[in-house]
Every structure is written in structure tokens, then in C-alpha cells.
Amino acid sequence: MPASSPASSVSSSSRQSAPHVAIVGATGAVGEEFLRVLKQRNFPIGKLTLLASARSAGKTLKFGDDEITCEELTEDSFKGVDLALFSAGGSISKKLGPAAVDAGAVVVDNSSAFRMTQGVPLVVPEVNPGAIAEANIGLGSDNVAGIIANPNCSTIIMLVAINPLHQAVPVKRMIVSTYQAASGAGAAAMRELEQQTREALEGEVTTKDIFPFQYAFNLFSHNSPMQPNGYNQEELKMVHETHKILGQVEDADKMAVSATCIRVPVMRAHAESINLTFDGTMTEDQARDLIAAAPGVSLIDDRDNNRFPTPLDAQHQDDCYVGRIRRDLSQPEGVGLDLFVCGDQVRKGAALNAVQIAELLVK
Amino acid sequence: MPASSPASSVSSSSRQSAPHVAIVGATGAVGEEFLRVLKQRNFPIGKLTLLASARSAGKTLKFGDDEITCEELTEDSFKGVDLALFSAGGSISKKLGPAAVDAGAVVVDNSSAFRMTQGVPLVVPEVNPGAIAEANIGLGSDNVAGIIANPNCSTIIMLVAINPLHQAVPVKRMIVSTYQAASGAGAAAMRELEQQTREALEGEVTTKDIFPFQYAFNLFSHNSPMQPNGYNQEELKMVHETHKILGQVEDADKMAVSATCIRVPVMRAHAESINLTFDGTMTEDQARDLIAAAPGVSLIDDRDNNRFPTPLDAQHQDDCYVGRIRRDLSQPEGVGLDLFVCGDQVRKGAALNAVQIAELLVK
Structure with missing residues (x-):
């Protein structure tokens, strides 16, 4: 999604391999930081979907020069999503994390819901990046869905x-x-x-x-x-x-x-x-x-x-x-x-x- | 000094044995707390002298219902003082603590000036009250001048x-x-x-x-x-x-x-x-x-x-x-x-x- 693209509720990209990213809990403190970090680091994004509670659905958030409208988070939100960044609390992760994986997404979960679950990698990239490869989870051509847990702050x-x-x-x-x-x-x-x-x-x-x-x-x-x-x-x-x-x-x-x-x-x-x-x-x-x-x-x-x-x-x-x-x-x-x-x-x-x-x- | 006594720059007492107390650094945060604590605990006070820098001299402070005027702190401030409570920083304690002792006062010093000096008791009353008796310092009939250090907060x-x-x-x-x-x-x-x-x-x-x-x-x-x-x-x-x-x-x-x-x-x-x-x-x-x-x-x-x-x-x-x-x-x-x-x-x-x-x- 180029920075100069027109504002749209769901941005789309011409880049073939860039993943469809969803942010769950987009209106929270961490959700808004996701937008800043993804933009600053020029993370490859084919499509960006912002998901929030019914109360926050319809709110627009800035992503670089774009404005994106938040959609209501439901079990059906993850169709076509490659990467789902969850930060909406443990109960939502527990309920909808597996649904996202079933839909084929890789979930990176900020909650504590799956951190200690056996088989779920818990990763600080500077410390144990190898844990992801061990779990055989990946995006892109070797896309393998699964949950990766983000540790406690x-x-x-x-x-x-x-x-x-x-x-x-x-x-x-x-x-x-x-x-x-x-x-x-x-x-x-x-x-x-x-x-x-x-x-x-x-x-x-x-x-x-x-x-x-x-x-x-x-x-x-x-x-x-x-x-x-x-x-x-x-x-x-x-x-x-x-x-x-x-x-x-x-x-x-x-x-x-x-x-x-x-x-x-x-x-x-x-x-x-x-x-x-x-x-x-x-x-x-x-x-x-x-x-x-x-x-x-x-x-x-x-x-x-x-x-x-x-x-x-x-x-x-x-x-x-x-x-x-x-x-x-x-x-x-x-x-x-x-x-x-x-x-x-x-x-x-x-x-x-x-x-x-x-x-x-x-x- | 009864609580109903009229305001005066230096209060005096009718009680024969109550000590003449001086507060050095009376206008500071600790100095003002001294006044509250002495009053609340009904500490026996024959006379109360408030000492402060030249800048603060003339300022009045409340002691219960009384108002007491601060005097300028000098080497001659300790004549007749039995107990001097110092809280005006280490350099003032170093300079005037010994002068107060020479004038016959017991000094309780809040600064770090004498804390580690051999022979100066460093006392937390709940922990090592015996250190005072060991040092042979006392008020009242067995009045023996000397310095006692108050530890770091x-x-x-x-x-x-x-x-x-x-x-x-x-x-x-x-x-x-x-x-x-x-x-x-x-x-x-x-x-x-x-x-x-x-x-x-x-x-x-x-x-x-x-x-x-x-x-x-x-x-x-x-x-x-x-x-x-x-x-x-x-x-x-x-x-x-x-x-x-x-x-x-x-x-x-x-x-x-x-x-x-x-x-x-x-x-x-x-x-x-x-x-x-x-x-x-x-x-x-x-x-x-x-x-x-x-x-x-x-x-x-x-x-x-x-x-x-x-x-x-x-x-x-x-x-x-x-x-x-x-x-x-x-x-x-x-x-x-x-x-x-x-x-x-x-x-x-x-x-x-x-x-x-x-x-x-x-x-």
C-alpha cells in the first residue's frame, strides 16, 4: 500500500506477495502503535484491515497518509488474512485466535492467552528467533498458519x-x-x-x-x-x-x-x-x-x-x-x-x- | 509552653525542667514537620527557638496556636539551648553542630555530616536505642552535650x-x-x-x-x-x-x-x-x-x-x-x-x- 494511495476503508495493494494484515484491537494504545511501527518499518502490506469492538467500528485511523475505517471484529473477520496482530486482551485472543488460524492466518498475539501453551512459540526476536522456525510457522510462499505469542512487556x-x-x-x-x-x-x-x-x-x-x-x-x-x-x-x-x-x-x-x-x-x-x-x-x-x-x-x-x-x-x-x-x-x-x-x-x-x-x- | 499562650517571637515556659529546644532549618520541609511532631507528641518544651537562614529570618511559623518568629542562625544562636534539632544540610551541621555542643546543647542532626563519625551514635529508636546510653549523652538533670545523628531516610x-x-x-x-x-x-x-x-x-x-x-x-x-x-x-x-x-x-x-x-x-x-x-x-x-x-x-x-x-x-x-x-x-x-x-x-x-x-x- 503506497503512502500516496487514496483513503479507503480497506486499502489494497498491487504487490502480489505482500500479506493481508489485520490488526485486532486497532483502536487501543498498542493497536495505534502497530500502525505507526508498521509504517515506520515499511512492513510489506498487501491489504490492511483494522478490527475493533462494535463500539469502535466505523472509527477511522491514520496509516501514514491514509485513513482506514475500523470494522467490527467477528469470527468471520479473518477470511483472506495472512497475518493477524492481536492486541485486544486475553479473552478475545482465546476466542478468535484459533478462528484466525483456521482461516489460514498467522497470529501474533500480544495477550497472555497462549504464551505458556506448549507448541506456541514465545518470542523476543533478539533472544530466541529460532523458536519460530522450530514451530514451522511462516508467511509468504511457505505460509503455515499458527499462533506465535508476544511475551509480557x-x-x-x-x-x-x-x-x-x-x-x-x-x-x-x-x-x-x-x-x-x-x-x-x-x-x-x-x-x-x-x-x-x-x-x-x-x-x-x-x-x-x-x-x-x-x-x-x-x-x-x-x-x-x-x-x-x-x-x-x-x-x-x-x-x-x-x-x-x-x-x-x-x-x-x-x-x-x-x-x-x-x-x-x-x-x-x-x-x-x-x-x-x-x-x-x-x-x-x-x-x-x-x-x-x-x-x-x-x-x-x-x-x-x-x-x-x-x-x-x-x-x-x-x-x-x-x-x-x-x-x-x-x-x-x-x-x-x-x-x-x-x-x-x-x-x-x-x-x-x-x-x-x-x-x-x-x- | 501551653497551647493557649500568646504569640511571641520566643515562647517561654513555666516548667522548670523542660528543655530549651532550637530547630535549625525551621522553614524547610523537615523543619515544619518538626513543629507538627513536637506539638502532636506533646514534647516537653521550656522555650522554643526557630533558626533559619538570613533570608528566612523574620518569617513566622505556627506551633499549635502560637506563632513564632524565625531568628537568623549564627554561631551565637545556641546560648542556653538544651536540645538543637538540625535539618539545614550537611555544611551547616558541620559548621554549627560543634558550636551548639560547645554551648552545652545536645544536637540531633538530620544531615549526613556526622553519621559515620566514630563515637557519634546513629539511632533508629526502634532498632538501636541503646546506642545513646552508650554514648553518655542526655538531657535534663544528667544533661550531657553531644551529637546524635539521625540516619538517612x-x-x-x-x-x-x-x-x-x-x-x-x-x-x-x-x-x-x-x-x-x-x-x-x-x-x-x-x-x-x-x-x-x-x-x-x-x-x-x-x-x-x-x-x-x-x-x-x-x-x-x-x-x-x-x-x-x-x-x-x-x-x-x-x-x-x-x-x-x-x-x-x-x-x-x-x-x-x-x-x-x-x-x-x-x-x-x-x-x-x-x-x-x-x-x-x-x-x-x-x-x-x-x-x-x-x-x-x-x-x-x-x-x-x-x-x-x-x-x-x-x-x-x-x-x-x-x-x-x-x-x-x-x-x-x-x-x-x-x-x-x-x-x-x-x-x-x-x-x-x-x-x-x-x-x-x-x-
Whole structure:
């Protein structure tokens, strides 16, 4: 679909091999980011279908210079679709993901619905691109339908940062505390943070629709459901998805992980404080060199100027930013490191990672 | 000084034994909290002198129903003063703390100037009250001048929470990530956060006077000076002050501590995510019982309702709040725990802790 094509409810292309792409949940924060990322990366698109709830159907969204009208998502939405990018929550993925596959589509699913399902690849392209080939899923001439899961946002950001180190010297144990943005709870949560902040500044009672607590000038334990072991679902995703992505599910000595997930009043980039214990020696300099050379991450680690990653640095960026790389004082020298990571939750944490998966499928 | 006494620049009391108290830095965030805490706790005061910079001298502050006029702080301000509560920064404490002691006063110092000085007690009343008696400093009939240091705010909040556990089963290793409020950088930083937030909501460029980065809807590595080992001063305070308060300075096997200090856009209560490794067995239930029974801390640990401590819970409260107490999944059962603490930085992190020290001196 050339950028100069006239506006149409469903764009069509003259390119024979470019896939028909559908975005499920197009009007959400991640859905709109899909449009930006696909356009910026010039992803090959033969036809683009935007799918949304009945409430949002008829709304038009920009795709470059085009305006595309959203259609209502139904079981019949996937006829002729080659690639369906799902970001409309777990229950819709569970209900309609298999329907899309039955219609012949490859599904890249942003929800947690299929992440831990055996046989469904869970992919961070910088970490485990091979998982797609293993699953025999592909677009184009060797088009094979199937579901690929996009990992949890906090997990993606963490693994892009630590994988270069882990590949050099295995990480034995990881303790992570997150500083998570509003966007992880969707566009409505971002609006709630903004509205509450206005109210708080005026000394008014804050409106609480999305979260049961005040979010403005406050922070709280992640709102995902609490599990019997005292961890919330978000925290356990960071544990279990890490093992799956790193191919350690069957390992007796898989990476020991403990996570504490906290929401902070930041709009759309997550931060994470990570403590690592290595099964061998890893120095600060080695870690810095490995991260500087790795794809998907950039260093902001300037001690002289006290300049380290912040969520605003990461906002709207493809790369995750890593800094505060230093020897863990609580362990013998060379055994442990602390570091701090920031990554855009909507972008690398969701839309970009899914599009990168799709790019691997097209290759 | 009865609450009904007429307004005066220096209040005087009829009680013979009540000490003459001076507040150094009375117009700051902690200085004003001193006034609230002293009044609320009905601290015995024979005379109250408020000391501030030349710029703030002449300003009046409320103490209950009284209005007291601030005097300019000089070397001669401490004549007749029994107790001087310092909160005007390290350089003023270094310069005038010894002058106050020479004039016969007991100094409780909120700055870091003397915290690590040998012979100066560093006290969290719930943790190491005995350190004062050891130093032979006291008010009243056995008035012995000297300096007592009030610990770093993050350290106080952390130790009030973990000490009940540590006393039962020693903590071998502690990894802490902080979520620190604006108040730790003073009243001007709180105003900057408010102003920047207003500007950010209007889409304007944010005014940066106190911090070099945008604070509104952002977070950043603590602004204290970076040290050669890659830790900032705030983080090293949490390490070294912990050892001093717990009486482990000389211990070969002192508690291993690593800290990551981050400022978040919250006004006046700090939060901390803490991972503990015990030298023995400590279960979740045991930890919960110990904290429930300990002074200075309260539990908010309601898994069924996903209700855990937030900075707004802790704001203006004496107690620090502890929750998210759970087995550390990354260690064998019973060896490690994760928990989350919130405490008012201005109150327990500064003014209240200092007044509690003064109460020990009066006893």
C-alpha cells in the first residue's frame, strides 16, 4: 500500500506477495502503535484491515497518509488474512485466535492467552528467533498458519537487556523490581493518570475507574490478579516466560527469578532494577561491552554526569536503555551485577516486538 | 509552653525542667514537620527557638496556636539551648553542630555530616536505642552535650521494617530498590514536581531548577553524587549506615547489602522493594507475626483484595507500612523473603525519628 494511495476503508495493494494484515484491537494504545511501527518499518502490506469492538467500528485511523475505517471484529473477520496482530486482551485472543488460524492466518498475539501453551512459540526476536522456525510457522510462499505469542512487556524489556550477558556467562539468579507505566493497563489507564493528576493538583478527590487506588503522585503493587503464593500474575509471567524464552522449561537448574511489580505514575515506558548472579565471572566492563554490541539495547551509563536511563529517554524508542551497570556489593567481586533498564512498554514491550516477529516470518 | 499562650517571637515556659529546644532549618520541609511532631507528641518544651537562614529570618511559623518568629542562625544562636534539632544540610551541621555542643546543647542532626563519625551514635529508636546510653549523652538533670545523628531516610524506613525479622533470624543479604519521593530533596523539589506536572499536562517545556531531568511523569537514578564504585551516595548510605545501626561495623560477616536508589514522582513517602536472605529459616507467617508485633511498623498485606502499602497510605503517618511479604521464589523455601515498605520520608524518615531520639534523651 503506497503512502500516496487514496483513503479507503480497506486499502489494497498491487504487490502480489505482500500479506493481508489485520490488526485486532486497532483502536487501543498498542493497536495505534502497530500502525505507526508498521509504517515506520515499511512492513510489506498487501491489504490492511483494522478490527475493533462494535463500539469502535466505523472509527477511522491514520496509516501514514491514509485513513482506514475500523470494522467490527467477528469470527468471520479473518477470511483472506495472512497475518493477524492481536492486541485486544486475553479473552478475545482465546476466542478468535484459533478462528484466525483456521482461516489460514498467522497470529501474533500480544495477550497472555497462549504464551505458556506448549507448541506456541514465545518470542523476543533478539533472544530466541529460532523458536519460530522450530514451530514451522511462516508467511509468504511457505505460509503455515499458527499462533506465535508476544511475551509480557516487562519480560521483553528485561530479557533484551540481560540476554547478551546471559549468553556470555549464564545468569543463575535474577531479582527484579519494576517501575511500570500506565500504558500497560491500556489507553484508559493513561487517561486516568492524566485526569487524576489534574484533580490532585487542584486538591480535588481523584476519579478512580481503572484502578482502585489513587495513581496520581502515588504508586502501588501491580493490579494483576494475586496468586496463592503471594506473587501477582505479572510477577509470575516474568518468572515463567523467562524460562520459556530462554529454553529452560525442562532444565533442572533453570534461572532462579524473583520479581516485584509496581506501577508508578509514568505514562508509557517501564523501568526495572535488576540484580544478577552469574554462574562464572562477569565484570562491569565486560557487561558494558556486551550490551553496547547487542541488538535492541543501548547504553546510557555516564557516571561522570549522573546520566542513566529514564522512562522519558525510552519513550517512543525502539531500543531499551541500560545503565547503572555496577558490581553487586553484596556478592564477591565478579559474581554479581546490578543494572537499570528502561523500555517503551507500548513499543518494544508490545507492538514493535510483534512486528519484529512478523518480519522474521516474512524473511 | 501551653497551647493557649500568646504569640511571641520566643515562647517561654513555666516548667522548670523542660528543655530549651532550637530547630535549625525551621522553614524547610523537615523543619515544619518538626513543629507538627513536637506539638502532636506533646514534647516537653521550656522555650522554643526557630533558626533559619538570613533570608528566612523574620518569617513566622505556627506551633499549635502560637506563632513564632524565625531568628537568623549564627554561631551565637545556641546560648542556653538544651536540645538543637538540625535539618539545614550537611555544611551547616558541620559548621554549627560543634558550636551548639560547645554551648552545652545536645544536637540531633538530620544531615549526613556526622553519621559515620566514630563515637557519634546513629539511632533508629526502634532498632538501636541503646546506642545513646552508650554514648553518655542526655538531657535534663544528667544533661550531657553531644551529637546524635539521625540516619538517612531510606535507611530508617528499611531498618524499621526488617529489624524485627533480623532480630529473630539474622539477615545475611539484602537487595533493595527504592521508589523515593520528592521531599527527600526538600520543599523546593516538591514544588518543582508540582510545577513541572502542571507544565507537562499543558504540553509545555518543563522548568528544571532542582533536578537536571524532567521529574513529572518520569523517574531517574538518585541525584546524590556518584561514587567511584558506580553507586551513588544515597545507596552507599543504605549500606554503611545499616552496618553502623546494626552494630556490625567491625563484623567480618556483616549483612551483605546492595541498593538501587530511584526517584519517582511522588510527593513525600518513600517505597522500597526488599529481597532478604536469612541465615536460617524464616517463613512468611513468622515474618508477618514479627512485623505485626513490632513498634513503628504496621502490616498492609491483604492478598485477597490486592491491598498493599502505597506512599499515600504512609503519608503523614508515624508508622511505616509493610506488605507483599512472600517467599522469595529464587531461593529454597524458608531461606528468602520479598517484601515492600512505604514510609513518610519527612516524618519517620526525618523529623519523627529525630524527635523519638530526643524523647529517649529526656527519659
